[in-house]
Amino acid sequence: MKVLVVGQGGREHALVKAIKRSKKVERIYCAPGNGGIEQDAICLPIQEDDFPRLVEAVQQYQIDLTVVGPENPLHAGIVDYFQERGLPIIGPSKVAARIEASKSFAKKLMAKYNIPTADYQVFDHAEAAIEYVKEKGAPIVIKADGLAAGKGVVVANTVDEAIIAIQNMMEQQIFGTAGQKIVIEEFLEGEELTVMSFVDGEHFIMMEPAQDHKPIFDGDKGPNTGGMGSYSPVPQMGQELLHRVREQIIKPIIAGMANEGYPFKGILYAGLMMTKSGPKVIEFNARFGDPETQVILPRLKTDLIDIFTAIQNGTLDQLQLEWDQQAAVCVIMSSKGYPGDYEKGKPIKINETLLPKQTEIYLAGVRREQGHLLTNGGRVLGVTALGTTIQEAKERAYQGVQAISFEGAHYRTDIANKAIYK
Missing domain, CATH: 3.90.600.10 (Phosphoribosylglycinamide synthetase, C-terminal domain)
Incomplete structure (x- = not known):
């Protein structure tokens, strides 16, 4: 079969290399790709948000399956666009992708289905947000509501830092429209953990856990980035804890989204904090993480195409994943x-x-x-x-x-x- 990967980063390079290992795949395309991905796939000069040209390429090259890497095309509705034209694609619908595209949307969903997360408030105006921070004190977390390439989160250690973050997001608009609305959360203490899952709308299979390192400098100092490194497995997180993640977080959010009428199909990313009272959700993403994918997929021994096929067919419950123990x-x-x-x-x-x-x-x-x-x-x-x-x-x-x-x-x-x- 022929496969198209949409995107141009390290995550997409990892996806291309993993798909390349499948004996079922004869040719891999990547749009737009980059100067390194072109060594492993045929790169097409089409931007990830140019849906008409992507569909044209799929039809021209008789591509059997499209896999979406980044969040922006998912939020813009690429999956709906492809499915309306009868083209197989891996990823959630536009409305399901809101679990990442709007933090306030995700928070309301978690509250409704009793999924453990930080206490929060949503603000449309900087003045009210600043007053709230003065009342609550620090440390406190300021988040742009929309997509900000993994950089829209500030952990403020002082009230002054929090006020500056609010002003930067809402008044200076350093993240554009993503910061017109913000979410202010309680600061959670503990160790971070990433658990990604393959989801077919009803069934899911959790991948091996990973840990990301977001701050730019050693010792988790400095501003947040898209991720400076990762590792897997995470030995300090035992099976009992992962069982709690499965039962208290992954299972209810998937059931809840199906219940709301927008079942999630694709890759669900749960960014978690392991607190003294148990795991709590920091964020959900609607796709593979970067750089977590770069440590998860090299450990996956099961054919990735078999997994994608099961997502398409709603048969993930019939699949057992095999992992490299390294x-x-x-x-x-x-x-x-x-x-x-x-x-x-x-x-x-x-x-x-x-x-x-x-x-x-x-x-x-x-x-x-x-x-x-x-x-x-x-x-x-x-x-x-x-x-x-x-x-x-x-x-x-x-x-x-x-x-x-x-x-x-x-x-x-x-x-x-x-x-x-x-």
Whole structure:
């Protein structure tokens, strides 16, 4: 069969590589892809929000299945657009994708179905939000209601920081329309965990857990990014805890969405905080996480196409997933200045001979010019390594990082330490 992956980041490169392992797939396309993905797929110069041209390409190249990576086309209704034309696609409908596209929508849904999450209030006006923060005190969490590329969350340690965040989002509109409405939440203490699930509208299969590292600097310091690294499994999160996640969070949200008349089909991402009173939802996303995908899919032994077929057919309950027992660690290399302003066009050098075994490079913010890779985004690439232990996987991943260079390259040095030094 022929498969199209929509998107252009490291997550999409990981998807392409995982799909490529399937014996059922003869050709993979990616739209728009990037200068690294083009080594593994045929890249089509079509933007992810250009639905008519994407449909045209699917029909022209007789593509059998489309898989959507990023959130924006899901929120814009790409799945509805394809399904109206009878074209198979993996992802939730526009209304189901609101679980990510609107934090206030997700919060109301969680409240209705008794899903544990932080206490919150929604605000349309900065003045009322500022008064609320003054009343509640800090630490406190300020979130843009809409999509902000993983950067629309500020954990404010002081009231002044919270007020600045509110003003930036609502008055300065640094996240555009995404910050016209904000959600203010109580600060949750604990360790973060990501659990993604394959969902067919009724049934679901939880993937192996992962842990993301969002802040830009070591020790979880500095502003949040789209993610600076990840690892899987998460040994400090035992089976009893994962059972609670399944029964108290994943099962009721899927049943609730079906009950509301917009069943979720695709990949449901649950960003969780493990508090003293148990797991609580920080956020839901309507697609694979980035960079969690870069450590989950390398560990997946089951054919990804079989899973996507089961999602399409509503038969996930008949499938059992098989996982590699090895650990995976991914380290993101970013441009100098990210998540703020950064320069592009820096040559990337990769010394293949220095890459350790069981290591993959997932290229994200890159372009290719006259055969040379250049930086073209904030998060440039991710280095993922497998190992018999998390320590071994981490050592290999950082060896891989040492084999890559570009001007201003930045990366955290403590990815997976929470698992190693637990």
